[in-house]
Amino acid sequence: MRTPPAARRTGRAAAAALAVLLTATACSSAGGSGGDVAKTVSPTVDAEDNNPQPPENVKDGGELRLPLQQWITQWNPYQVDGRYGDAVEIMYYTEAKLFRVDAKGVFHPDPSYLVSAEVTSTSPQVVTYKLNPKAVWSDGTPIGYRDFAAVWKSSNGKDPAYNIADPSGYEQISAVEQGADPSEVKITFAEPYADWQNLFNPLLPASGLSTPQDFNEGWVEKTPVFGGPFVVANADKTAQTITLTPNPRWWGPKPKLDRITYRVLDAAAITQAFLNNETDLATAGTAAAYGQLKDAPDTAIRTGTPWDEVHISFGGNGALADQRVRQALGRALDRASLIKIANKGVPVEFKPLGNHLFMTNQNGYRDNSGDWASYDPATAKKWLDEAGWKDAGGTRSKDGQPLELHYVLNDASNQAQTDLATAVQNMLQQVGVKLTVDKVPSKEYFTKYVNQGKFDLASWRNTDSFPLSQTVAIYRAPQGDNVFGNYSKLSTPEIDTLLRKAAATLDPAQAAELYNQADARIWELGHTVELYQRPSIVAVRKGLANYGAGSLASIVITSVGWQK
Structure with missing residues (x-):
């Protein structure tokens, strides 16, 4: 994925991030227990430090303030210019992220979107998704097979007018159809694809992908339709801030936070912004940053081993x-x-x-x-x-x-x-x-x-x-x-x-x-x-729950908040 902080791929993403900046980005899995970093950390498959807390220990309300190292222009993560790491991560909060990944890299259907998703035939490979009937886009349209079909047709590489980032998986699909009823989707593969759970992740609405112009230009400087627990309430290019607030049409678990605010900061300014209590997270992955942050008041250093x-x-x-x-x-x-x-x-x-x-x-x-x-x-x-x-x-x-x-x-x-x-x-x-x-x-x-x-x-x-x-x-x-x-x-x-x-x-x-x-x-x-x-090494504000430095696990953004 593709511009400053970190590049990721959609799914668990791949956009590229600047090694130059050595930043840990929002892709880290949520926060930690605090304390100092061990003298050496030898990565293990499920190492993460995110201060895990059950819902009853997390306050309702509050704001999470995060740095952003570049203004986001292209919001479509399937488009070749939409692979900027923080943009992909924000899209996971504002669109339909069908699966969660645990710390060992195992995919699990998110019940807010999926009742089930499984391979129902192996010759040919057929995957059947049963959708949560409550799942709707922010314009009121039910989430359904047409959305899956639009992602497939725009990303399979057959029409060069769609300037896509990666056809992998989509080019193996031969058909996307409605199943037994409108809440069932049947995907047939012309050839097997092992990582099918990483497709349609996040799922975007058909209305935003139906034509090459919609796909390439309809997500520039805007997000036309939302399908996640948060929406982009404000994107102020002059102030270089992006504000997320809870989606009023959201049917799943109520987010703990009232607001997530991103602010564009140069890499050199992120440490100082944290020390000035202007942000709640900063990378501590360099000698200079770690030296300034490790003993800062109201600060926990958290480490993890992501990809x-x-x-x-x-x-x-x-x-x-x-x-x-x-x-x-x-x-x-x-x-x-x-x-x-x-x-x-x-x-x-x-x-x-x-x-x-x-x-x-x-x-x-x-x-x-x-x-x-x-x-x-x-x-x-x-x-x-x-x-x-x-x-x-x-x-x-x-x-x-x-x-x-x-x-x-x-x-x-x-x-x-x-x-x-x-x-x-x-x-x-x-x-x-x-x-x-x-x-x-x-x-x-x-x-x-x-x-x-x-x-x-x-x-x-x-x-x-x-x-x-x-x-x-x-x-x-x-x-x-x-x-x-x-x-x-x-x-x-x-x-x-x-x-x-x-x-x-x-x-x-x-x-x-x-x-x-x-x-x-x-x-x-x-x-x-x-x-x-590179291990993830971040400084976070003490009391931040379910967010910080992760492994392969997804951030469950509805659980992120401030500990009681």
Whole structure:
């Protein structure tokens, strides 16, 4: 997902977030018990710290104030520009999020929307949804099969006029029909799709998706219809604030909060805003932020282990169009030293990551990096020689052209990310590559550079790419101008085939094997050098219940509030 704080995919989302900012975003699962961070935290599959409280211990009313690092322009999470992390998270509160995910990554139907949802046939695969008959859109229209059909038809990739983010899952569907009555929906798949629970999540109304213009432009600077426990009551672009209030047509559990207020703040201003009691959450994931926040009054530091990775991506243009050059750069980078730079001053362990698809705390994780990510400058030099980039002392050259590359860095980067870029620059210089670090405006980092593939090297985060089918878009082959999430535009037919087979494999062990085979090929491709899995470390106002630092679990926003 795609611009500052964190990129996520819909479902458990995947938009990209700035590793530069090292922020923990609203995707963290709710708050914690307080206290200081342990000296080291070794992620476990269900680690979260969200101060869980039953409804009777949470006050009715009150406001939650959250930072927002970029103004939201596109609110449709199925549209290619709608993958900004905070926008996706807000849509989960204001639209029909059919399933909740628990801390171990298991999907459960949300009873506010679904009486049941299950596979009712395997040949072909048929999924039958039984809808809660009370579920309605904010315009009074009942939620029904036409909404499912509209999401499918707009996102299956068959009509290029719909500028979609990712057709995965939707392109496997052959029919969406009404079942036995208006509250039943039957989805038939032409080929199996294991992560079907992650589709239609959130469900959007047919009225907002029926034409390409509605899909692409109808959600720009507005949300036409709501279907969740909250609505966007006000979006003040001048003041850069967005206010959510309870949906008056909401039929489910009454939200505890009266209001959720988001305010756009530069990364550097978030810490101070928290200290000034202007927000109720701030990232504490850097040495500077942690040092200021850990002893702040009325503050709890909470940690969790969500799906969150930091990497360095290679572009696919110029010298980097040559796979051997990309492989050489991977051997020139000392990952252990880069991780130490990022981890400095933060008392939570940043785990080295040897897989593009699985986190270290997920079942199925295997380190497939092999020699592709092992620090070996001699081999890097040898491979650059073989690629025709000769070392005549200083910067290498080929056909009279110097080997000069550009590292695109967000100008709001913290000191650790600036130091990391400088370290990469020095490491590549040792093998004869001149790397220039280009600082670009934070609001243009994704839109004008990363999303457009205008970088040689760049670092950001992918968050919440769970279930694993959500990672497919990051590595699949672009189609025309649509790169999905593969901003490097690097791919192979073998990787595409393995990822598609894995996503269609219902047996988890067999699917994991296929995903790991694909991951090994991604390492060989020289697409991305994974650095580390990033724990969530946040400072929250004491007394905040059911919100803070999470794992794979969804936030149940109706339960979030202030402890009695």
